[in-house]
Amino acid sequence: MSNEHTKMVIGIDDTDSREGMCTTYLCALLRDELSSFAKAVSDPMLVRLNPTIPYKTRGNASVALLVECREPEKVMEHVTRRVATMSCLDxxxxxxxxxxxxxEQFGTVRPDLSEFFRRAVRDVITIDEAKEMALKLCLRFQVFKNGRGLIGALSACGAMLDPEWDHTYEYLAYRVKDSWGTPRSVDDDSLFKADRQTYPDTWDTVDLFNDMVVCVPHSADPVLYGIRGKDRSSVEKAASFVRCEPVERAxxxxxxxxxxxxxxxxGGISEITGxxxxxxxxxxxxMPATIRGGHTIFSLQDAEGQKIDCAAFEPTKNFRELVRQLIPGDRVIVYGSVTERTVNIEKIKIIGLASKYEVLNPLCPCCGKRMKSAGSGQGYRCRKCNTKSMTTQSKEVKRAVLPGFYEVPPCARRHLAKQLLRFGKEDVPVFPSR
Incomplete structure (x- = not known):
C-alpha cells in the first residue's frame, strides 16, 4: 500500500432508466461506501446535459466525485463493480x-474536458467523439454496452475540474430500497413551510400559484424529494422542515x-438548428392560437423576415395566459429549446408593445351618438338624425400586459432554466412569478 495520497475525479453517467434507479443515488451510495478507504474532498457534482437529446433517460444528469485515497486501484475496482451491478443494464x-x-493528469486534461463539458450542455456529442477524447487524454475509463454514458461521465469530470461556471445546489433525499416503486409519503404542508422559511434562497420546492408540490418526483426511482437553492446551507435548512417517510441517505x-x-x-432564425x-x-x-391539447403557439419573425413557431405548452399552465395577450408587432426575446422547428418557451422578455385598437361604429356628427349598421355593405346610419357614414372609427386599447421578463411556473421549470430571482436588478420581473 502506498503512503502517498492520490486525488481522483470519478465521473459516472447513464446507469438509470425511465423505469427506475438514479445515477445521483449511485453517486451518494459510492460516496458513503468509499468513506472507509477514500475521503471526499469536495461537494459531489450533478451536471445536467443538453435537455433536447432524444435518447436521454429522465433528467439527463451525470455525476462526479472528487476523492483522496491511498489505493486508487481499489477505488476504481469498487466503483466499476458497483456500476456494473446497480445499473439498469437490461x-x-x-x-x-x-x-x-x-x-497528476488534472492540469493536462482540464482545458479539453472543460470545453467538452460546455459542449455537452449546449450541443450534440457522439459516442465516438467521447471515446476519442478519452483515448486522446489517456484516461482510465469503462463503458458498458454502447457506452453512451461516457459522454456524461467526461462532462461531469470537466465540471469538477473547472470551477469557473455559475452553479447552484440541490439536496437530494433517497428512499429506503424496500419503498422504491411505491407511492411516496412526504407531508405537503411541511414542504410549503420549508419554502416559506427559506425562499428566495431556495426555489421550486412548491408552486404557489398552482398550489402544487414540485420537488417530489412521481417515477419509480430512489429519489424521495429534492430541494434546490443558492448554497449548501440553504437547501439543508429547507430539508430540516420536511416531514416524510424514512430516508435511507441524503x-x-x-x-x-x-x-x-x-x-x-x-443572431437570427437561420442560425437555429434542432x-x-x-x-x-x-x-x-x-396572433397566438391555442391548439388541441391546450398548447398556445405564435409565430416569431426576425430582422431578415424568417419565421419560427414559439410554443407555451400545456404544462406551463398560467404562463399561457401571458402568451395569449401578445399581438403582432410586439417585440420579444424568447428563451428555450428547439425541436421540430418550434421554440419551447422557458422564459420570455417583452421589450416592446405594439398599439392595439378596437374598431367602433362612427359617431353621429349631429347628436354625437353611435350610429348603427345600415345593413351589409351599406355603412352606418344614425336612427335619430338619419345621418350616414361609410367609415368606422378606431380607438387605442390599453394593453393588459406590460413590458418585462416572465417565466414559466415552477411546475413546468426545466432543470437548467435560470429562475428570474437569480437575475440581476436590471432584469427584475414585472410581477413576482410565485
Missing part, C-alpha cells in the same frame, strides 16, 4: 460510462441547474 437505453482521472450536490447554461445566443437551446429576439407576427 434496459436498451441504459449504456453506462465511468471515467477515472488522477491528480446528499447535497453542486450543480449547473438553474443557470441557463444550455442557451446559445442566436436539439439546441437559444435566446432569440424577434417580432410577433401572428
Amino acid at each position: 434496459n436498451e437505453n441504459t449504456n453506462p460510462g465511468v471515467v477515472f482521472i488522477t491528480d 446528499c447535497t450536490f453542486r450543480t449547473n441547474q438553474g443557470t441557463d447554461m444550455h442557451l446559445l445566443p442566436a 436539439m439546441h437551446s437559444y435566446i432569440l429576439e424577434g417580432q410577433v407576427c401572428s
Whole structure:
C-alpha cells in the first residue's frame, strides 16, 4: 500500500432508466461506501446535459466525485463493480460510462474536458467523439454496452475540474430500497413551510400559484424529494422542515441547474438548428392560437423576415395566459429549446408593445351618438338624425400586459432554466412569478 495520497475525479453517467434507479443515488451510495478507504474532498457534482437529446433517460444528469485515497486501484475496482451491478443494464437505453482521472493528469486534461463539458450542455456529442477524447487524454475509463454514458461521465469530470461556471445546489433525499416503486409519503404542508422559511434562497420546492408540490418526483426511482437553492446551507435548512417517510441517505450536490447554461445566443432564425437551446429576439407576427391539447403557439419573425413557431405548452399552465395577450408587432426575446422547428418557451422578455385598437361604429356628427349598421355593405346610419357614414372609427386599447421578463411556473421549470430571482436588478420581473 502506498503512503502517498492520490486525488481522483470519478465521473459516472447513464446507469438509470425511465423505469427506475438514479445515477445521483449511485453517486451518494459510492460516496458513503468509499468513506472507509477514500475521503471526499469536495461537494459531489450533478451536471445536467443538453435537455433536447432524444435518447436521454429522465433528467439527463451525470455525476462526479472528487476523492483522496491511498489505493486508487481499489477505488476504481469498487466503483466499476458497483456500476456494473446497480445499473439498469437490461434496459436498451441504459449504456453506462465511468471515467477515472488522477491528480497528476488534472492540469493536462482540464482545458479539453472543460470545453467538452460546455459542449455537452449546449450541443450534440457522439459516442465516438467521447471515446476519442478519452483515448486522446489517456484516461482510465469503462463503458458498458454502447457506452453512451461516457459522454456524461467526461462532462461531469470537466465540471469538477473547472470551477469557473455559475452553479447552484440541490439536496437530494433517497428512499429506503424496500419503498422504491411505491407511492411516496412526504407531508405537503411541511414542504410549503420549508419554502416559506427559506425562499428566495431556495426555489421550486412548491408552486404557489398552482398550489402544487414540485420537488417530489412521481417515477419509480430512489429519489424521495429534492430541494434546490443558492448554497449548501440553504437547501439543508429547507430539508430540516420536511416531514416524510424514512430516508435511507441524503446528499447535497453542486450543480449547473438553474443557470441557463444550455442557451446559445442566436443572431437570427437561420442560425437555429434542432436539439439546441437559444435566446432569440424577434417580432410577433401572428396572433397566438391555442391548439388541441391546450398548447398556445405564435409565430416569431426576425430582422431578415424568417419565421419560427414559439410554443407555451400545456404544462406551463398560467404562463399561457401571458402568451395569449401578445399581438403582432410586439417585440420579444424568447428563451428555450428547439425541436421540430418550434421554440419551447422557458422564459420570455417583452421589450416592446405594439398599439392595439378596437374598431367602433362612427359617431353621429349631429347628436354625437353611435350610429348603427345600415345593413351589409351599406355603412352606418344614425336612427335619430338619419345621418350616414361609410367609415368606422378606431380607438387605442390599453394593453393588459406590460413590458418585462416572465417565466414559466415552477411546475413546468426545466432543470437548467435560470429562475428570474437569480437575475440581476436590471432584469427584475414585472410581477413576482410565485
